[in-house]
Every structure is written in C-alpha cells, then in structure tokens.
Amino acid sequence: xxxxxxxxxxxxxxxxxxxxxxxxxxxxxxxxxxxxxxxxxxxxxxxxxxxxxxxxxxxxxxxxxxxxxxxxxxxxxxxxxxxxxxxxxxxxxxxxxxxxxxxxxxxxxxxxxxxxxxxxxxxxxxxxxxxxxxxxxxxxxxxxxxxxxxxxxxxxxxxxxxxxxxxxxxxxxxxxxxxxxxxxxxxxxxxxxxxxxxxxxxxxxxxxxxxxxxxxxxxxxxxxxxxxxxxxxxxxxxxxxxxxxxxxxxxxxxxxxxxxxxxxxxxxxxxxxxxxxxxxxxxxxxxxxxxxxxxxxxxxxxxxxxxxxxxxxxxxxxxxxxxxxxxxxxxxxxxxxxxxxxxxxxxxxxxxxxxxxxxxxxxxxxxxxxxxxxxxxxxxxxxxxxxxxxxxxxxxxxxxxxxxxxxxxxxxxxxxxxxxxxxxxxxxxxxxxxxxxxxxxxxxxxxxxxxxxxxxxxxxxxxxxxxxxxxxxxxxxxxxxxxxxxxxxxxxxxxxxxxxxxxxxxxxxxxxxxxxxxxxxxxxxxxxxxxxxxxxxxxxxxxxxxxxxxxxxxxxxxxxxxxxxxxxxxxxxxxxxxxxxxxxxxxxxxxxxxxxxxxxxxxxxxxxxxxxxxxxxxxxxxxxxxxxxxxxxxxxxxxxxxxxxxxxxxxxxxxxx
Amino acid sequence: xxxxxxxxxxxxxxxxxxxxxxxxxxxxxxxxxxxxxxxxxxxxxxxxxxxxxxxxxxxxxxxxxxxxxxxxxxxxxxxxxxxxxxxxxxxxxxxxxxxxxxxxxxxxxxxxxxxxxxxxxxxxxxx
Numbered sequence: 001x002x003x004x005x006x007x008x009x010x011x012x013x014x015x016x017x018x019x020x021x022x023x024x025x026x027x028x029x030x031x032x033x034x035x036x037x038x039x040x041x042x043x044x045x046x047x048x049x050x051x052x053x054x055x056x057x058x059x060x061x062x063x064x065x066x067x068x069x070x071x072x073x074x075x076x077x078x079x080x081x082x083x084x085x086x087x088x089x090x091x092x093x094x095x096x097x098x099x100x101x102x103x104x105x106x107x108x109x110x111x112x113x114x115x116x117x118x119x120x121x122x123x124x125x126x127x128x129x130x131x132x133x134x135x136x137x138x139x140x141x142x143x144x145x146x147x148x149x150x151x152x153x154x155x156x157x158x159x160x161x162x163x164x165x166x167x168x169x170x171x172x173x174x175x176x177x178x179x180x181x182x183x184x185x186x187x188x189x190x191x192x193x194x195x196x197x198x199x200x201x202x203x204x205x206x207x208x209x210x211x212x213x214x215x216x217x218x219x220x221x222x223x224x225x226x227x228x229x230x231x232x233x234x235x236x237x238x239x240x241x242x243x244x245x246x247x248x249x250x251x252x253x254x255x256x257x258x259x260x261x262x263x264x265x266x267x268x269x270x271x272x273x274x275x276x277x278x279x280x281x282x283x284x285x286x287x288x289x290x291x292x293x294x295x296x297x298x299x300x301x302x303x304x305x306x307x308x309x310x311x312x313x314x315x316x317x318x319x320x321x322x323x324x325x326x327x328x329x330x331x332x333x334x335x336x337x338x339x340x341x342x343x344x345x346x347x348x349x350x351x352x353x354x355x356x357x358x359x360x361x362x363x364x365x366x367x368x369x370x371x372x373x374x375x376x377x378x379x380x381x382x383x384x385x386x387x388x389x390x391x392x393x394x395x396x397x398x399x400x401x402x403x404x405x406x407x408x409x410x411x412x413x414x415x416x417x418x419x420x421x422x423x424x425x426x427x428x429x430x431x432x433x434x435x436x437x438x439x440x441x442x443x444x445x446x447x448x449x450x451x452x453x454x455x456x457x458x459x460x461x462x463x464x465x466x467x468x469x470x471x472x473x474x475x476x477x478x479x480x481x482x483x484x485x486x487x488x489x490x491x492x493x494x495x496x497x498x499x500x501x502x503x504x505x506x507x508x509x510x511x512x513x514x515x516x517x518x519x520x521x522x523x524x525x526x527x528x529x530x531x532x533x534x535x536x537x538x539x540x541x542x543x544x545x546x547x548x549x550x551x552x553x554x555x556x557x558x559x560x561x562x563x564x565x566x567x568x569x570x571x572x573x574x575x576x577x578x579x580x581x582x583x584x585x586x587x588x589x590x591x592x593x594x595x596x597x598x599x600x601x602x603x604x605x606x607x608x609x610x611x612x613x614x615x616x617x618x619x620x621x622x623x624x625x626x627x628x629x630x631x632x633x634x635x636x637x638x639x640x641x642x643x644x645x646x647x648x649x650x651x652x653x654x655x656x657x
Numbered sequence: 658x659x660x661x662x663x664x665x666x667x668x669x670x671x672x673x674x675x676x677x678x679x680x681x682x683x684x685x686x687x688x689x690x691x692x693x694x695x696x697x698x699x700x701x702x703x704x705x706x707x708x709x710x711x712x713x714x715x716x717x718x719x720x721x722x723x724x725x726x727x728x729x730x731x732x733x734x735x736x737x738x739x740x741x742x743x744x745x746x747x748x749x750x751x752x753x754x755x756x757x758x759x760x761x762x763x764x765x766x767x768x769x770x771x772x773x774x775x776x777x778x779x780x781x782x783x784x
Contacts, residue, residue: 446751450717454668454748457770461674464773468681485670623719 018282026275033267037260044256052235055205056248060237062195066103067168067241070184071151073097073104074170077182080109081172085179087117094119103194105165105187111180113142124185126161132181144214145169146178153242156188156211156222164188164222166242188222195246206230208247219245229253316414318345322370322399322407325350337393337414339386350412355382355390362395369399370407380417392421443610448496455489495624502631508550510636515554515590516541519579522558529566535575545581547588547656553632560625561652565594570647588656595649601642608642660784661687661709665697665726666746667718671770675713681774684781685711694721694729702733708741710784713772716747716754723747727761738763742784746772 076097080087087109094107098119106124109117113133118124133139141154151170159165165188169181188209197207209222226234226249234249310317316334318327326349335342338353354362358381365377378396385391396413459482466478519541523530530537562577569575578593599608609630610623633640637657644650662685664675672690679685689709691697698721701708716723723745731737745758748770758767765783768776 446749449751450747450749453750454671454770457748458668458670458674461671461678461771461773464771465674465677481670481673488670 018279018286021282022275022279024275025278026271029271029274030268033264033271037264037267040263041257041260044260048233048250048256049235052205052248052250056235056237056246059195059197059246059248063191063239063246066186066191066194067153067239069101069103070153070168070186071170073101073107074151074168074182074184077107077109077184078170078172081111081174081179081182083174085111085174087111090117090119103186103190104184105190106185108183108185109180110169110183113139113180115183124161127159130160140214142169142181145181146171149173151241153239153244155242156209159185166191204251206247206249206251208245208249210245210247212243212245214243316393316416318412318414319400319409320350320412322366322401322410325366328409334414337385337391337416338383339389344386353383355384358382366397369397369410372403375399375403380421383414391416391418393417444499451492451496452489455485455492458485498628499624499631502628502635508553508635510548510550512546513549513551513554514543515545515547515581515588516543518551518554518558522555522562525559526562526566529563533566533569533575535566535569535577538576538578541579541581541590545588545590549636549638549656550632553636557629557632557654560629561592561654564625564652565592565596565650568594568596568650570595570597584655590654590656591651592654593649593651598646598648598650599642599644600646601644605642609640659686660684660711660781661689662711662713663689663691663697663701663709664713665691665694665718665723666713666715667692668715675772678772678774678777682777682781684778693718694723694726698726698729701730704734708734708737710741711780712741712743713746713768714743716745716749716758724757727763731763742780744768744780746770 076093077090080089080093082088090109094117097107098104107119108115108124108127110132114129114131115127116129118127132142138154138157141152145152145154149171151168153166153168155166156164157167166186168184168186170183172179172182192207192209206226207223208226210219211222212219226247230249230251230253231247233253234247236245236247238245310331313331313333316331316337318330318334320327327345330342330345335345338345338348340348350362351359358379361379362381365374365379368374369377376396376398378394380392380394382390383393394415394417396415397410398413399407399410401408401410462478462481462485466475469475469478516539519539523537523539529535562579565577566575573595576595578591580591580593582589582591601608609626630640633654639655641653641655642650643653662679664672666672666675669692672692676688676690679688687709689700691700700706714723714726721729727743734740737743742765743763744766745754745764746768747754750769755767758764766780
C-alpha cells in the first residue's frame with residue numbers, strides 16, 4: 001500500500017517550492033516595509049501635531065498679549081472719568097494710547113451707552129452719538145459686560161464706520177453706579193496680524209476665527225471656511241474674554257501621506273526583488289542538478305563512443321601500468337595479435353612478450369618517458385605470441401598522465417608490420433646479395449681483363465720483335481717465348497673456367513658426406529708430396545661426422561687446403577698437419593692446422609681469398625686455390641675462417657651448414 | 658752520361674721482352690730487373706745509393722704489389738719524386754687504377770701494356 005504523505009509533509013514540500021518561498025519572502029518584506037512606513041507616518045504626524053500645538057500656543061500668547069494691552073488701555077481711559085462723571089484729558093491720553101499700542105485702532109468713551117468721544121475722529125465720526133445699549137443688534141454683549149462688571153470683548157461685528165472689528169468694553173462704575181464704557185476698538189484684521197497668523201506658515205496652514213453665540217451656542221466663522229477634512233487635523237484654542245475660538249488646520253492634510261508614497265513604492269519594489277531573488281536562489285540547485293544530469297549524459301555518450309573505438313579498432317590497444325608494465329585493459333585486436341585471451345593478457349607484462357633483443361630499447365624509452373624527457377615514442381619491435389611465434393609490430397606509447405604528474409598508466413598501440421618487415425628484410429638480403437655478386441663480377445671482369453691482357457700484350461710485343469729481326473736464331477727464341485705465353489694463357493683460361501663454373505653452378509647435388517672418408521682419399525692422392533716433405537699427418541675426424549656437401553667440391557676443398565699446408569711449409573721444420581673434426585654449437589667444423597710459414601693477416605686478410613692474390617715468392621703459386629675453395633664453401637652455405645701467425649703456422653676452419 | 662732503368666714486374670716473359678725493347682731504344686745502358694716489390698725495395702730503399710733514372714713499375718704482383726712498394730719506398734726516401742721518374746706499366750686498363758696512379762705525385766705516367774720502343778723513347782726524351 002502506498003503511503004500517503006502526511007499533512008505536515010505536504011506543507012513542507014509546498015513551502016520548499018521556490019515560487020512559494022519567493023512569494024512568502026515578498027509578503028514578509030512588504031509587511032515589514034509597510035509597518036515601518038506606518039511607524040514613520042505616526043511619528044511624522046505627531047511632529048505635525050506638536051508643531052500645530054506650538055503654533056497655536058504662540059498665537060494664543062499673542063492674542064492674550066493684545067487683549068491685555070487693550071485692557072490696560074481701557075483701564076487708562078476709565079481713569080479719565082472723574083467722580084462727577086465728566087471726562088478730562090481724553091484728548092491728550094487717547095492719541096498716546098492709540099499710538100503706543102499697535103493693536104488698538106481706536107478708543108471711545110461711551111458714557112451711558114452713547115459714544116461721546118472717539119479717537120481718532122477721522123473715519124470714526126459716524127460712530128459718535130450712537131447708543132449701543134439701545135441697538136438690539138449689539139447691546140447683548142454690552143449688557144453682559146455691565147452685568148459681569150468686567151471687560152468683555154464684543155464682536156467681531158460690522159462697524160458703523162465700516163470694517164469688522166472687536167470692541168473691548170470696560171464698564172466704569174462710580175460708587176457702584178454704572179457710568180458707561182471705556183471702549184477699545186481693534187480691527188479683526190489688526191488682531192489677526194498681531195497674532196502672527198499671516199506671518200506663520202500661511203502656505204502650510206489654514207486658520208479660522210469663530211465666535212460662539214452665548215445664548216444660542218451658534219458658531220460664526222469670520223475667515224474663509226476650512227474643509228471638513230482639514231478640520232479633522234486641527235488644533236483649537238478658546239478665548240473666554242470674547243467667546244472666540246481660533247483654529248489651526250493643515251492646508252493639505254494628505255500631503256504627509258503622499259510624501260511617503262515613493263518610499264512605499266520603493267519598499268514594494270525591494271520586497272518584490274527579494275522575493276524574486278529568493279525564488280532564483282532556491283531554483284539554483286534545481287538548475288545545477290539539470291546541468292549535471294545533462295553533462296553526465298554527454299559523458300556516458302562519449303564514453304560509449306570511446307569504448308566502441310577502443311574495441312573495434314584495427315590497431316591493437318592496451319592500457320598499461322607504466323611502472324610494472326602489466327596490462328590493465330586490452331582490445332580485441334590486441335588479443336588477436338598476441339593470441340592470448342583478455343584474461344590471460346591481464347596476467348602478463350610487457351617484458352614477457354617482448355623479444356629479448358628489443359627489450360633494452362623499449363625499457364630505455366619508457367624510462368625517458370617517465371622522466372619527462374620525451375612526450376611519447378614509437379618503435380619497431382618483435383613480440384612473442386602465445387604459440388611462440390615472433391612477429392614484428394610498430395609500438396606507439398602515449399602517456400595518460402599530464403606533464404609534471406607522477407607516471408601512472410599509458411596507452412600502447414600495436415600495429416602489425418610483420419609482413420612489411422619480412423618483405424623489407426628479404427629485400428635487404430636480396431640487395432646485399434646482388435651487391436655482393438656485382439662486386440664479385442666487377443672483380444672478376446677486372447681479373448679477366450688484366451690477365452688476358454697481360455698475355456695478349458706479351459704476344460703483341462713478341463710478334464713485333466719477331467717482325468723486326470731477321471736473325472733466325474732470335475726468331476726461334478721468340479717462337480719459344482710465344483709457346484710459353486700460349487701455355488700460360490691456356491692455364492689462365494682453365495682457371496677462369498673453373499671459377500666461372502662454380503659461380504654459375506646453381507643446382508649442384510648435395511648429399512650427406514662422410515668427411516673421414518674424403519680426408520683419407522685426399523691424403524692418398526697427396527701421398528707422394530707427403531713422403532717427399534716427410535710431413536707428419538694427425539687425423540682426428542669422427543666416424544659420425546656427416547655433412548651436407550657436394551662431393552666434387554669436398555674433394556676440391558680438402559685437396560686445396562692440404563696442398564697449401566704442404567706447399568707453404570717451413571723448410572727449417574718437419575711439416576706437421578693436424579686434421580680435426582668437431583661439433584661447435586650444433587655445427588660440424590673441420591680444422592686444418594699446420595706449422596708452415598704462415599700469412600701476415602694484418603696486411604693480407606682482405607686479399608687472402610681473392611683471385612690472383614699470392615703472398616709467397618713461390619713460383620707455382622697462382623692465387624687461385626683459396627679463391628675457388630671459398631667460393632665452393634660459400635656455394636654450400638658454409639663458412640671458412642683463418643688464423644695465422646707468420647713463422648709459426650696457419651689454421652683453416654671450415655664450418656659446415 | 659750513362660742512364661739507368663729499373664723494371665719491377667713478376668711476368669718473366671715481359672721481362673725478356675722489355676729488355677729487348679730497352680736495347681732497341683738505345684737510351685739506357687744499365688738495366689735492373691726485379692720480379693716483385695720486396696726484392697726491388699730491398700735494393701732501392703738504402704738512401705746512400707742513387708736511384709735509377711727511370712723506374713717502370715707493375716701494379717699486380719704477388720707478395721708486394723706496386724702501390725705498397727711505392728708507399729714503402731717513399732717512407733725511406735721522402736724526396737722520391739726529385740730523385741727519379743716513375744711510370745706505372747701494367748696490363749690493367751681500369752680507370753680506377755689509372756686515376757689512382759696519376760694522383761700520386763711521384764708517378765709521372767700510366768702506360769698500358771704492351772710497352773713499345775716508341776713509347777719508351779718518348780719517356781726517355783722527357784728525362
């Protein structure tokens with residue numbers, strides 16, 4: 001049964017989704033930003049309120065001050081009233097009061113409610129003789145001052161002489177009998193100016209001045225009306241001396257809020273950016289994972305390609321441990337070349353399959369590669385197959401370690417060049433053979449030309465001499481000489497014929513010859529010479545010594561060697577000739593050793609087996625015997641060697657195939 | 658002044674012939690013959706004796722050939738080319754022999770056999 005994820009698990013997964021986390025981050029920062037904005041708004045609002053309180057306090061002070069001054073002025077006027085009810089000195093005091101107090105526009109004396117005196121008269125004379133107590137429009141406030149027996153500011157009201165003004169009326173009593181009023185007229189305009197309202201931030205604030213009707217409680221406004229919205233953000237003060245109220249209100253109450261909008265917008269953007277960044281940040285692992293997955297795919301594809309190339313290649317490939325030389329991995333072609341299975345190859349190492357003669361070069365080059373002296377190498381070498389066969393390969397080695405790193409493994413490429421190499425070897429052998437034959441041919445033609453010419457030139461000379469003489473005796477002499485030359489020419493032709501016959505005789509019958517028999521036969525032929533020289537012959541040729549050779553050549557070789565030993569014997573010694581047959585490294589060798597005059601091999605080694613090369617002053621040495629002997633042995637694929645010390649003797653060794 | 662000539666050659670018949678030719682040419686009074694380099698060198702290497710005016714030398718001889726004789730004689734007589742005139746007289750017509758002979762400073766000429774009275778007189782005039 002499948003397990004349903006728990007609610008918590010679901011939530012956790014949901015929250016771990018980048019978009020959700022981003023949205024939450026956005027909300028968090030947005031709320032936090034709004035909270036900070038709200039706080040700021042409150043602080044600013046409080047500051048605004050405080051400023052308004054300060055302003056209104058200042059206005060209150062100014063108005064109070066103005067009212068007090070008015071009161072003092074009214075009092076000064078009241079003191080002008082004599083006990084008899086007459087007023088004295090108004091004309092002197094009034095200008096003084098009006099001039100000293102900026103706020104006071106005019107002063108009046110109002111005995112019994114009738115304006116009897118006024119200063120300045122100019123502009124105010126209409127007010128004269130006006131009974132304020134009798135005018136129901138204005139008597140209310142005058143009566144109130146009488147009743148309360150204290151100064152009360154009436155208005156603002158429309159003056160008879162024009163303009164809005166406040167009238168401060170101080171009731172004057174003479175021994176508790178009401179006399180009248182000492183009045184101070186303050187134009188509203190002047191009061192407001194005095195209060196400093198116009199000067200104080202008229203651009204930022206609205207002001208209002210109102211009067212509350214004592215009886216009806218109705219409020220009358222004297223300044224341009226303030227919007228209801230502004231009223232909400234206002235401060236007020238009351239003046240009981242005139243039942244006034246002064247308002248201060250912001251002209252643009254929403255300005256504060258609006259001023260925070262750019263910051264709010266910025267905070268919104270910041271929160272949005274943070275949300276987006278968070279989303280991206282959380283998506284990063286997902287992206288990386290996708291990238292890793294993609295690259296892993298590519299890697300496995302290239303690995304597959306490499307595998308295919310490695311396995312299907314027509315060249316033998318192996319990965320080899322560069323230190324031990326053991327094979328770590330090999331392809332099919334490599335296994336075919338060696339004839340071993342992949343498992344068997346894993347057990348082998350480079351040394352075991354390399355031909356011993358090629359090993360030093362291989363080892364040396366590997367050493368250079370490990371030391372970083374060379375970056376790769378290739379060489380031709382022979383490898384040993386499983387069946388023991390040696391085949392030629394071209395080896396190319398490329399290291400699998402980077403420059404400067406410790407050697408680890410390398411790739412060895414094996415290319416089968418066996419057939420090519422064999423063809424090359426055969427070609428080389430053929431070339432050498434042809435060169436050798438060519439050399440012999442040149443030598444031969446030289447000899448032929450030289451020897452025949454020596455006779456022909458002699459004949460020519462003799463015939464010339466013969467022609468030029470008439471003496472019969474001398475002529476006979478020349479004929480004898482001609483006969484001698486003819487004989488010598490014949491001999492030369494015979495020798496040359498023999499040489500030519502060896503060199504052209506390619507298919508001679510070769511049979512197993514018992515050497516002992518042939519030695520005895522030859523000694524029989526030389527019996528006379530041996531006896532004449534009193535030579536001692538020591539023969540030690542084993543019965544089983546059988547060699548593959550041509551019979552006629554065998555006779556010729558033995559006769560030549562033994563004749564030479566006898567002919568070049570030292571006249572001061574009894575000649576001794578040792579004939580020995582031995583087996584050396586699987587091959588039969590016949591040795592003919594004498595104690596004759598010997599040959600100076602330092603001078604003559606290269607001439608020894610040459611045609612017409614003679615080394616003694618014996619008249620019958622023609623320089624043909626050893627030449628023919630060597631040619632006969634060569635024709636039988638054998639070898640002849642010589643050791644000799646002048647004055648002690650010579651040893652000729654024939655090594656049979 | 659009697660002129661002397663020396664023949665070094667292993668061919669017996671040639672020696673007889675050449676003596677006849679020398680006699681016929683009539684330039685030389687004294688004639689010496691050697692059948693190989695050894696014998697000639699034995700006589701001629703002594704710096705005390707004066708060399709013959711003309712030496713006719715063969716190349717192919719048993720034992721010591723003409724080249725060897727020349728080089729050994731020069732070892733004994735460093736001023737050889739001032740002391741005598743040497744001509745190579747051989748039955749060889751190989752260019753290699755000719756070139757080799759003419760490259761030697763002490764060799765004045767290379768003559769292929771047969772030597773004739775005319776050739777000998779020609780040489781004799783140059784002495």
